[in-house]
Amino acid sequence: MERPDDKRASVLRFATELVAWVATPWALWPHSWPLAVLAVLVLIGLPTVFSTPGDKAHVIVPVPGPVTILLVLLQLAAALVSAWWVWPVWAALPVSLLAAATLVTERPRWRWLLADA
Template sequence: MPSTPRPDDRVASAFRFATELVAWVATPWALAPHSVPLAVLSVVVLIGLPTLFSTPGDKRNVIVAVPGPVTIALVLLQLVAAMAAAWAAWPVVVAGAVSVLAVVTAVLELPRWQWLLTRRARASAS
């Protein structure tokens, strides 16, 4: 069975990166008043997990290979963290804008997520 090429996600990746940046800033900002160690840990988790774990074919440098659903879950973690932390830490207008950014990112990610899921199905069928 021929493999489906990875979808072009240049636009989606720009939105994904913007949302990741928001998560990396907003999450420790929201957590720091309660626990500085937890705020630091949140940054380590939000940056470290996607750096360490990735799906072969989705990234050039794979440190620890994981199936597509894990990559999707890591992106969802970033999206949820960005939205939840923005609502906890920032004014409503900014949190609303972050929520719109996260929803647009998720919609733009759908072709990539479908590709990641079909890669998993093909890999398990082989």
Template structure:
């Protein structure tokens, strides 16, 4: 199975990740600045270090496609949850729609990632 063209999916995915990177530490800052820093470090660091061969140009630590899918789901969950906690309703609704669109466009890539011939 050939890796699908995911230019639109990657733009939506990156936008959703960016929301997670901003909104999650924002939501946690009132509880603990350390938790806020740790959260953004995890949200950015884990996908940077762990990736599926063939999905990124540079793979530091190869993992099965299922791990990559779970890391993306973590980003999406953080984006939606944090947006609803700290932003006005209209902004949280927009973030929820962005993540929903991301979920739809990610399906082909996730199918490819989960195929047995792309496991680390």
């Protein structure tokens, strides 16, 4: 099965990742700056190191498709929880819409990732 074209999904996924990378350390910093730094390292580092062959051009540590899906869900959860925790409703609500759109547009890619599992 060929990997689906997911340009729109990629843009939405990356936008959600950016929110997670900004909002999560922002939410954690007042409580623990080491935890805030660790969160950024985890949110950026895990998807960089672990990826499914065929999903990215360069794979450092190959993992099955369900692991890649879980990493995306981690990013989505971090973005949502952190945005609602530290931002006002007018800023957190668009993050929720972005996450919902990401979930919808990710479905073809996730079906492809699960096909080889």
